Each structure stands twice: as C-alpha cells, then as structure tokens.
Amino acid sequence: MDLLLHLAIVIAIYAVFALSLNVEIGYTGLFNFGHVAFFAIGAYTSALLTLAGFPFSISLLAGLMLAGLCGFLLSIPALKLQGDYFGIATLGFGEILRMVVNNEVWLTKGPMGLPGIPRPELFGLHFDTLPAYLALSGGMALATFAVLAFIVLSPFGRALKAVRDDETAAEILGKNAFRFKIKSFVIGSVFAGLAGVLWAHYATFIGPGDFTLTETILVLLIVVMGGKGTFLGPVVGAVVLIFFQESVRFLRLPPEWTRLLGPLQQMVFGLLLVVFMVFRPEGIVREKGGRRGA
Amino acid sequence: MLEIRNVTKTFGGTRAVSDCSISLEGLGITGLIGPNGSGKTTLFNLITGLLRPDRGEIRFLGNRIDGRLPHDMAQLGLIRTFQLSRVFPRMTVLENMLLAPQGQTGERLLSLCLRLPAIRNEESENRERALELLDLLGLTRLHDQFAENLSYGQQKLLELGRAIMARPKMILLDEPTAGINPTLIRTMIEMILKMRERGQVFFIIEHNMDVVIEVCERVFVLDHGEKIAEGRPEEIQKDPRVIEAYLGC
Amino acid sequence: MDSISYYLQTALNGILAGCVYALFAMGLTLIYGVLNFVNFAHGELIMWGAYFLFLFMGEPFGLPLYAALPPALAVTGCLGVAMDFSVFRPLRRANRLTLLIAAMGLSVFLRNAAQFFWGAEVRTYGLEVTAGLRFFGLSLTMPQIAIIAVTILCVTAVYLLFFRSRLGKSMRALSDNLDLARISGIDTRRAILAAWVISAVLAGIGGILLALDTNLSPEMGVINLIKAFAATLIGGVGNLWGALLGGLLIGLAENLGVLFVSPGYKDAIAFVIMVIILLARPYVIIGERSD
Numbered sequence: 001m002d003l004l005l006h007l008a009i010v011i012a013i014y015a016v017f018a019l020s021l022n023v024e025i026g027y028t029g030l031f032n033f034g035h036v037a038f039f040a041i042g043a044y045t046s047a048l049l050t051l052a053g054f055p056f057s058i059s060l061l062a063g064l065m066l067a068g069l070c071g072f073l074l075s076i077p078a079l080k081l082q083g084d085y086f087g088i089a090t091l092g093f094g095e096i097l098r099m100v101v102n103n104e105v106w107l108t109k110g111p112m113g114l115p116g117i118p119r120p121e122l123f124g125l126h127f128d129t130l131p132a133y134l135a136l137s138g139g140m141a142l143a144t145f146a147v148l149a150f151i152v153l154s155p156f157g158r159a160l161k162a163v164r165d166d167e168t169a170a171e172i173l174g175k176n177a178f179r180f181k182i183k184s185f186v187i188g189s190v191f192a193g194l195a196g197v198l199w200a201h202y203a204t205f206i207g208p209g210d211f212t213l214t215e216t217i218l219v220l221l222i223v224v225m226g227g228k229g230t231f232l233g234p235v236v237g238a239v240v241l242i243f244f245q246e247s248v249r250f251l252r253l254p255p256e257w258t259r260l261l262g263p264l265q266q267m268v269f270g271l272l273l274v275v276f277m278v279f280r281p282e283g284i285v286r287e288k289g290g291r292r293g294a
Numbered sequence: 295m296l297e298i299r300n301v302t303k304t305f306g307g308t309r310a311v312s313d314c315s316i317s318l319e320g321l322g323i324t325g326l327i328g329p330n331g332s333g334k335t336t337l338f339n340l341i342t343g344l345l346r347p348d349r350g351e352i353r354f355l356g357n358r359i360d361g362r363l364p365h366d367m368a369q370l371g372l373i374r375t376f377q378l379s380r381v382f383p384r385m386t387v388l389e390n391m392l393l394a395p396q397g398q399t400g401e402r403l404l405s406l407c408l409r410l411p412a413i414r415n416e417e418s419e420n421r422e423r424a425l426e427l428l429d430l431l432g433l434t435r436l437h438d439q440f441a442e443n444l445s446y447g448q449q450k451l452l453e454l455g456r457a458i459m460a461r462p463k464m465i466l467l468d469e470p471t472a473g474i475n476p477t478l479i480r481t482m483i484e485m486i487l488k489m490r491e492r493g494q495v496f497f498i499i500e501h502n503m504d505v506v507i508e509v510c511e512r513v514f515v516l517d518h519g520e521k522i523a524e525g526r527p528e529e530i531q532k533d534p535r536v537i538e539a540y541l542g543c
Numbered sequence: 544m545d546s547i548s549y550y551l552q553t554a555l556n557g558i559l560a561g562c563v564y565a566l567f568a569m570g571l572t573l574i575y576g577v578l579n580f581v582n583f584a585h586g587e588l589i590m591w592g593a594y595f596l597f598l599f600m601g602e603p604f605g606l607p608l609y610a611a612l613p614p615a616l617a618v619t620g621c622l623g624v625a626m627d628f629s630v631f632r633p634l635r636r637a638n639r640l641t642l643l644i645a646a647m648g649l650s651v652f653l654r655n656a657a658q659f660f661w662g663a664e665v666r667t668y669g670l671e672v673t674a675g676l677r678f679f680g681l682s683l684t685m686p687q688i689a690i691i692a693v694t695i696l697c698v699t700a701v702y703l704l705f706f707r708s709r710l711g712k713s714m715r716a717l718s719d720n721l722d723l724a725r726i727s728g729i730d731t732r733r734a735i736l737a738a739w740v741i742s743a744v745l746a747g748i749g750g751i752l753l754a755l756d757t758n759l760s761p762e763m764g765v766i767n768l769i770k771a772f773a774a775t776l777i778g779g780v781g782n783l784w785g786a787l788l789g790g791l792l793i794g795l796a797e798n799l800g801v802l803f804v805s806p807g808y809k810d811a812i813a814f815v816i817m818v819i820i821l822l823a824r825p826y827v828i829i830g831e832r833s834d
Contacts, residue, residue: 031640031643031644033647077822078822080822081821081822083638083639083640084580084581084639084640084642084643085821087640087643088581088643088772088817088821089817089818089821089822092769092814092815092817092818093818095769095811095814096811096814096815096818099807099808099810099811102807103805103807103808150406151403151406154400154406154413155392155398155399155400155401155413155416155417156400156401156402156403156406158385158389158392158393158401159393159398159401161382161384161385162382162385162393165382165383165384165385166380166382168344168364168380169376169380169381169382170393171343171363171364171365171368172342172364172365172367172368172373172374172380173365173368173373173393173394173456173460174365174368174369174373174396174397174460175365175393175401176363176365177365183403187403213765214651217647217648217651220644220647221648224644259662260659262655262658263655263656263658263659264655264659266651266652266654266655266658267651267652267655267656267659269648269651270647270648270649270650270651270652270653270654270655271648271652272648273644273645273647273648273651274630274645274648274649274652277634277637277641277642277644277645277648278630278633278634278645281637281641287384288384288440
C-alpha cells in the first residue's frame, strides 16, 4: 500500500513538472533542456526557508516566485537563439546551476545536501502522512492541470500556438513573438518550481545529485513520449515512466542485481527516446491535426 | 497613408528594389504589377518589416515603419497576406479568424486572471463577426475544420478573411488569385469589392491583368526593382515602357 | 615556487588539455559539417574509445598497450558507424531538434551501458609510471608527451586526408551541400561512412589520451562533449582548423581560468564560453555556414 501511495505522489509531482515543460515544448515550441534548473530552484528555495523556520506558505510562494524570476532572466538572452541552439544553451544553464549548487556550500551545503526538510503545514493541516501528502500533491497537480488548461484554451494560448506553428505569420497578425515566448517560459518555470517545492518537502532531503542530466532526460522523455502539445500526454507519460522507474525500487532483488538496476533503467530510457524519435516523434497521445516530427 | 521614399534593397549583388518611391492615399484599391522578379514581394516584405531597407524610408500614417518588427506594423493597422498562403494548418478555420483582431484582452496574461467577463464578451463578439465574414466567403460549413484540410483556394480565401477580420487600415494582398480556380477567384474579387464599399483600403500585387483592371483604381508598375510607371489601369496597359518590360524579359 | 614557471606550467597544461579537446572538436565538427546536426552522443564515442582499450588490455585479451590500440580504435570506428546506421540514418530527413533528442537518448543509453558493464567507479589503465621530461622548470609526463605527439600526428593525417585525397574532397562537398553532392554523383554513402569512422576514431584517440593522462569513468564523455561543442562553435560549423584552434583556446581558458575562479567551476568555464558564444554568434564565428 505504501508503494502505491509513494508512486502516486511521485507521479503527481512529475505530472506537474512535465505539464510545466509541456507549456514550453508542446505549446510554444521551445525545447528547454535546462528545465530541471527551475525544479532545483523551487526545491532549494523552499527547503532553505522551511528549514529556517518560515511557514510553508511563505516557502512555497518564494519557491514559485524565484523560479519564475530566474526563468524570466534566463529567457531574455536565451530566446535570441533558434531551435537546437536554444536547447543546448538551456542545457548549459542547467548544468551551470547544478555546479553553483554544488560549489556554494555556504548556501546550499553543497554535495552534502539539505537533510531534515519537514513535511509541510498549511492552514493548520499537517501533511506528514503519505495519504495526506498525496492529497496535497494530487491537489496541486489537479490545480496545475486546470490552470494550464485554462491558459492554453484562452486567446493567449491560441496566440502562443500560432507563434509556435508559424512565427512570421503570427507576427504579421500583430503577435509579439518574443513577449509570448518569455511569458510561456516564465509560466513553465513557475510550475517547475512548484514541482520542486513538492519534491523537497516529500523527499525531506535534497542534494545536487537530485537535479542532474538524468532528471532532465526523464522529464523530457515524459513529455516527448507521453505526447507534447496535448493535455493528457504529459500525464500519461508521467504515469508510465514513473511507474517503471519507481516500482523497480521495491522489488526484492539479490544485491548483485541492484547495482545493475540503475544503469539498466537508464538504458531503457535512452532507448525509448531513440525509438520514439525514430518511429513516433509525436508521442503516445497525438495532437489534433497531427503533423509529424519534433 | 503609405509612403515609400527612395527605398533600396540589395541581396548579394542584385538590387531587388532600387530607389523606389510610391505613395498611396488612404482610398480604394491600388495595384502593384510587374514581371516576375521585379521586386514586388520584396517591397511588401520591406513594408511589413520582414526585411530592412538598405536605404530610404517607409512611413505609414506619418509614422516611420522601416526596420521595425512585423508585429508593430499590424498593431499600427497594416496587415498582409502571403503569396503562398500562410494559414495556421493545425488550427481550425475559426481559430485562424479569431487570431486576427488586434489588442485582444484575452491575449494578455494578467488580464486572464482579472478580466474574465470582458474577455468572454470580446470572444463572443469576435466569433460572431468571424462567422459573418466566413459566410461572405462561403466558408461557413468549414469553420471547425483544420485549416490544413482546406483546398489551396479556400486557404487563400481564409487568409483574406483573416486579414479583414483584423480591421486594419490597409491590407496588403500578395497575389491573392494566384493558383486558385476561377470560381474562387470570383468569390475573392467580390469580397474585395464589397470590403472596398465598406471603406477598406487595399494594396494588391497581382499578375492577372483581368483582375487588376476590374478591381484597381490605380496601378504602380515595377521592373527590376524600379518604378517605371503609375496611373490608371487603362493608361498603364498602353504605356510602352510597361509593354516592353513584360515582353522584353 | 617560481611564479613564472607556475604560469607557464598552467599554460602548458592548458595546451595539453586543448590538444585533447581539439581532437574531440574535430570529430564533432566533421559530423556537424557533413550531416548538419550536433552528435550529442559524441562524448560516448570518446568514453567508449577509452573503455575499448581498457577491454583489450584486460582479461581475456591481455594485450599490451600498443597491441591493444588498433583493435580498440577499430571497434570504436565501428561503433560510430553503428550509431549512424541504427539511429541517424533513419532520421536523415528529420529536423535538427529530433536528431538532437535522439542523440541525447543514444548518449544516455551508451553511458549507462558502460556503467552496466564496468560500474560507475573511476578506473585507470594500470600502467607503470615512467619518467617524463623536465625542462625550464616545466614538467611533462609520458602520457602528456604522447598527447602532443599524437595530436600533431592526427592533425597531419586529417590534413592529408581532407585536402589531398579524393575522399576528402567528397567529404568537403558533402559539407557544403549534401543534396547537391548526392545529385553530382559523389558517392555520398562512402563519404558519410568515412566521416563517421574518422569522427569516431578521433574521439577514441582523444578519449584514450585523456584516460592515459587522468582516468576512465562512464561520465567522462558528457563534460567533454560540451567542451568539444564550445570549441566547434568558436571555430565555425564544419571548420576543422577552427575546431583545432577552438579546442586549444578552451583548454587554455580553462586552465588559466582556475587561477581566478574556484576549481569546482573549472568545467563551468567551457559552459560559460559556450553560452556566451551562442549569444554573440552572429558576430564571432569564423566561416560560419548559414543554416
């Protein structure tokens, strides 16, 4: 039963993470490979504040705002780049942030990480049991889904999709592509920060090793494999991949096998990315009026 | 309304537009003709901010627009269509139309939170107007089809409708009738004429001389990037320089 | 400590690192030029090259270093070709982003495959430490001498191949315009094959040199990929000499840079250079090909 609750919580958190990336990749065509950086910013900011004694509501808000602010600051230079160069530059940013977290021990305790993050208390409710945390993260996931769906279905979302599909034609119709992309990037960053806050307060321990290229690949795979540019795609991807990743942890295997399990899982993830790009780049859940290709 | 003064644009070694000066008052329908490669589309690209002139200036309603970003032009009231239609294929016909109105409250992120009722009203007003225009274009039954499912001619009609929907002060049409069948050409011409009655100003690049004669009050002729003639269509047809340009390529 | 010789030693280390980066960058820019995409799995060719040597030197082959080199490099070349055949050829017409993501997946796969077989621990070739050179207060170990010698050898070989052979001419034509080359009757398949072999072998040689000088780990590919990419950007897409220069510059920048920044940020220097170049691109690149 604990396994199921654990799975559900992690799925909820990664659903938020993936939905946030989907806004950038799926609805705006921005392939942000450094998205994990905002996850980390949300996690660390809220963790440090909660550990310092601030109420969860403050830590949460601070995590969201700082993630959003950093997203805004990064997007301004980064959005001058096209396509895959944007991807590589954001990847570079993600890695640089990880190095900063690793090195600035005075702030983040470096490689040792931050232990003992307390479970949150909000509106007098203490979310320290698994079912309670599921309610919290599940609720946040649903709220994220609702907010993002609302944005995507609005005139703003419509203009965003136009910018994605044909930037020149959108500009000709008066849409300031640059501004739309920045806003999309900030939205994505804020919700990535939310996922980070939820993660930090669930895992109760975070370290720079939680925010590496591995996590970037995982969330990218979730979005791309699940189906970018759709509502259900990231959720489906999260369910499938997190189930695969987390459930093996609870298998009782002989010790020689556990050492091999990690790399084996990652090999499967890598292979899945390749297979999907070759055979089904749109992902499992296809966009309406589907045109092929990433 | 639109003033192009001594504009030059060079690509590599070729002068696509050469010291061109054209002036349009805010009235009726003006044509831009010339043999292939005479710089007509380049001129449109210069006007709408997709290209920057090497020399000269372009003014719209007195404001300098050369070198500004394309979205500024639209916000000032200048909309264009493309020679190869650029509708948004993965969006429906109606969605394409709804993208056109300028300054929509719903496109501003903050307004989404705060001004929901106003946005709902705008949306339904825009919908009504869009459906009206689609009706005039004969595209009503296709309104919820993805634009990529339309025939080429229907896409061009949609692009025209979308431009009109934006309520611009001037519409630049780049070869609106190229590549579509005669029935749709008729629909297109009637739409343009009807809009002119309502006060819409057009600047049209056209190859089809019949269309030019029927629709345009005034015509400019380009050849090798230079303006070689201007006047009423009947005059232009008889102008020896024009005839030579078309024949003596 | 004589401060001048300290700086000179640092500069020398920079050049040594730069030689290795140059080899990585030349292989990367070759594929970038010929096939117009960033092979994100290039780092794994570097890493597997080093591990293949480790494999042939260990059980059950037990070959000495020089005997193990040819098979190791041959197999690395095959790996490069296999990568193209299985992943990149089916995606030949795909857009750059799809290719980048596929390459990322391939990179994850190969990296973890190495970890699967050899574990995550850092390893060495276990060679005895032989005396190196000392001059003017600077020192060079044997592996470091090898780096310089081998780099010069490789650059010469690459020059001869590219500018003095028919195959090289074909590759340069492909670099210019793949479709045009196809239509002109150039044997594109052979040229692409050759490009992959060369790219992989250069990566493998670089990886082996790096591992001889330092050590082996499954993660060694990733960080070097970014440095190779930064060097590629400095030199311009498809520009071999630019990649050479870029590699040397990055090596120097890194090593001289840690005189001013904390060593924990050493790897970040190449990243930062890469990001700066990407942002300044229109103005900095030598001989950039328009996309």
